[in-house]
Amino acid sequence: MKINWNMLKTKYIWQNGQLIDWDNAYTHVLTHALHYGSAVFEGVRFYETPKGPAIFRLKEHTDRLFYSAGALGMDIPYTKDEINQAIIEVVKTSGEKSGYIRPLAYYGAGKMGLNPTGSPVDVIIACWPWGKYLGDEKLKVCISKYIRIHPQSTISDAKIAGHYINSILTSFESHKKGFHEALLLDFEGNIAEGPGENFFMVKDKKLYTVPLGRILNGITRASIIKLAQDEGIEVIERHIGPEEAKASDELFYTGTAAEISAISQLEDTVIGNSGEEGNMTRMLREKFYNIVEGRDDKYADWLTLVD
Numbered sequence: 001m002k003i004n005w006n007m008l009k010t011k012y013i014w015q016n017g018q019l020i021d022w023d024n025a026y027t028h029v030l031t032h033a034l035h036y037g038s039a040v041f042e043g044v045r046f047y048e049t050p051k052g053p054a055i056f057r058l059k060e061h062t063d064r065l066f067y068s069a070g071a072l073g074m075d076i077p078y079t080k081d082e083i084n085q086a087i088i089e090v091v092k093t094s095g096e097k098s099g100y101i102r103p104l105a106y107y108g109a110g111k112m113g114l115n116p117t118g119s120p121v122d123v124i125i126a127c128w129p130w131g132k133y134l135g136d137e138k139l140k141v142c143i144s145k146y147i148r149i150h151p152q153s154t155i156s157d158a159k160i161a162g163h164y165i166n167s168i169l170t171s172f173e174s175h176k177k178g179f180h181e182a183l184l185l186d187f188e189g190n191i192a193e194g195p196g197e198n199f200f201m202v203k204d205k206k207l208y209t210v211p212l213g214r215i216l217n218g219i220t221r222a223s224i225i226k227l228a229q230d231e232g233i234e235v236i237e238r239h240i241g242p243e244e245a246k247a248s249d250e251l252f253y254t255g256t257a258a259e260i261s262a263i264s265q266l267e268d269t270v271i272g273n274s275g276e277e278g279n280m281t282r283m284l285r286e287k288f289y290n291i292v293e294g295r296d297d298k299y300a301d302w303l304t305l306v307d
């Protein structure tokens with residue numbers, strides 16, 4: 001099969017316990033997940049450090065993968081430790097110094113119908129080089145007409161592939177309107193999160209973020225909360241309305257792909273005085289890069305060295 005890859009390939013993909021050539025990693029067209037979105041996944045980054053490539057918060061990502069699988073009644077046929085080792089192997093054999101890792105577990109082929117019980121569970125892990133997800137531009141964000149998936153419609157804090165139609169629709173919408181990214185509200189009109197990012201607000205030197213329950217329990221979010229608290233910053237988790245956000249001093253998104261990205265404009269309101277990255281965002285972003293790039297020993301246990 002000839003595929004035009006609009007991404008940088010690496011050599012191998014780990015598929016059900018084996019390293020397969022990237023070009024030969026296939027699944028059947030009757031794969032359950034392809035029809036119904038019954039897959040769970042992670043996005044993980046690895047960074048170049050003085051000690052070689054290092055994976056950021058590997059354990060937490062693997063824990064969340066298993067949590068998401070549990071939400072779908074899926075028994076991953078490997079232990080967490082086997083998945084961690086496989087992720088390390090994929091990064092190591094890629095030869096890349098930094099990039100993005102995609103572990104995915106899905107209900108495979110063999111059975112149709114909505115109830116996947118009895119379907120095989122297949123697992124793949126791929127990695128590839130991936131630079132800045134949201135680019136270097138200052139982010140212009142619009143409020144989506146779509147709300148974040150309702151917590152009573154699904155297990156909304158599991159990272160289930162089917163949920164991402166919600167994110168895909170908001171991405172179409174924001175790009176069509178000339179914005180870089182969307183912001184989704186929850187079913188009560190509070191801010192929920194971005195299509196693939198958690199939301200933070202700075203006001204009067206305090207840091208605010210949306211409480212867990214209706215959003216993805218972001219690993220970058222948890223890391224930023226910890227870093228801020230270690231710096232003596234008060235962190236408040238509570239609901240935030242869009243008008244309050246527009247009147248804030250700083251706004252930013254966090255996520256594995258997006259990392260720490262300042263929001264310069266929400267709808268047509270410029271954030272802060274100038275829309276420039278604010279002091280607290282900059283401080284936290286610089287601290288974050290010092291950690292992931294291996295320059296801050298205090299958080300060395302957040303990194304898993306590959307070599």
Ligand SMILES: Cc1ncc(COP(=O)(O)O)c(C=O)c1O
Nearest residue numbers: 196197198216218219220255256
């Ligand atoms: C919907 C959504 N929210 C937030 C995030 C950020 O989470 P993390 O920091 O764990 O990547 C992601 C990315 O995984 C996401 O898909």
